[in-house]
Amino acid sequence: MLAASPTTLPLFLALSACKGPAVLSGPPPVANETQMLLHAVTAEQNLIWIYNKAITGYSALGPTLSPLLAEHQAHLAQLTARVVEPTGRKVPDTVTARPALDPTADGALAQLRAAEQAAVARLLSRLGAASPSLAQLYASVAASEATHVTTLTSRIQQGGARS
Amino acid sequence: MTSARKPPRPSARAAEISALQAALAAEHAAVYGYGVVGAMLTSHLQSQARADWVAHQEARDTLQAMLVKLGATPVAASPAYQLPFAVAASASAVRLAVALEDGVVQAYLGLVAVTDRTLRSFGALAMQPPANRAVAWRGSTVAFPGMPTTAVST
Numbered sequence: 001m002l003a004a005s006p007t008t009l010p011l012f013l014a015l016s017a018c019k020g021p022a023v024l025s026g027p028p029p030v031a032n033e034t035q036m037l038l039h040a041v042t043a044e045q046n047l048i049w050i051y052n053k054a055i056t057g058y059s060a061l062g063p064t065l066s067p068l069l070a071e072h073q074a075h076l077a078q079l080t081a082r083v084v085e086p087t088g089r090k091v092p093d094t095v096t097a098r099p100a101l102d103p104t105a106d107g108a109l110a111q112l113r114a115a116e117q118a119a120v121a122r123l124l125s126r127l128g129a130a131s132p133s134l135a136q137l138y139a140s141v142a143a144s145e146a147t148h149v150t151t152l153t154s155r156i157q158q159g160g161a162r163s
Numbered sequence: 164m165t166s167a168r169k170p171p172r173p174s175a176r177a178a179e180i181s182a183l184q185a186a187l188a189a190e191h192a193a194v195y196g197y198g199v200v201g202a203m204l205t206s207h208l209q210s211q212a213r214a215d216w217v218a219h220q221e222a223r224d225t226l227q228a229m230l231v232k233l234g235a236t237p238v239a240a241s242p243a244y245q246l247p248f249a250v251a252a253s254a255s256a257v258r259l260a261v262a263l264e265d266g267v268v269q270a271y272l273g274l275v276a277v278t279d280r281t282l283r284s285f286g287a288l289a290m291q292p293p294a295n296r297a298v299a300w301r302g303s304t305v306a307f308p309g310m311p312t313t314a315v316s317t
Contacts, residue, residue: 074315
């Protein structure tokens with residue numbers, strides 16, 4: 001172990017003033033693309049949370065919502081698999097939005113639809129700065145979530161939980 | 164006065180034109196294919212096929228105009244297409260409609276990989292109507308519209 005002695009102290013001070021590799025500082029900053037990817041991961045986690053809440057709260061919606069939930073879980077798996085940096089750091093497993101579920105089943109469907117629409121818009125806003133491969137994943141997930149919007153709209157028009 | 168935006172490199176422009184041509188070819192195939200689909204359906208399904216046929220004609224015209232604007236000659240429709248399977252009844256016609264829509268979604272996904280941000284957004288947005296039409300014909304959603312299964316297998 002290196003101890004601060006009269007002979008090594010000047011060396012320490014000189015090193016700390018250097019602009020070389022920051023061996024003594026924290027981990028390197030996360031690249032912008034990775035930062036956006038981590039946001040996309042969190043957005044999927046938030047969607048999964050609200051779907052689970054809706055299925056638990058309104059069991060009659062289960063047959064409609066469960067396939068969509070399974071697709072969100074597949075989205076999350078693919079997005080998480082694309083996170084290759086920072087090396088060795090775990091992808092955050094955190095839900096950042098826990099909104100109260102609407103007190104009616106029809107309201108909950110509308111709430112999910114709004115969440116899906118917002119997710120589509122967010123994914124499309126990330127296309128420009130992404131690598132071609134990641135942009136395609138975002139676009140495919142956005143297309144999937146756009147079909148969820150249509151599915152939920154159709155269910156709302158059929159009478160929501162009553163049908 | 165000169166534009167602040169740099170013109171794309173020749174290879175980037177070639178990739179953009181190639182992706183647009185692929186999307187146009189898929190739309191041509193869909194226009195042809197829906198003729199077959201509609202002939203095998205009746206009633207409201209035939210109406211749905213007719214509406215989707217018109218949507219593909221409109222998309223085809225949009226792509227042709229975009230290609231002309233880029234100075235390219237839009238790829239022409241083939242006089243006939245080989246169907247992926249025999250279509251002899253309503254069930255196979257519906258399956259063909261799904262295949263046509265999936266093919267168009269996949270072609271637009273190719274546009275999302277180009278460098279130009281406007282074309283990327285166009286491709287991503289253009290995927291959504293055929294993805295929705297595929298769901299309407301198939302009766303169920305899919306997790307990754309347009310993506311090859313190998314790209315998203317876990």
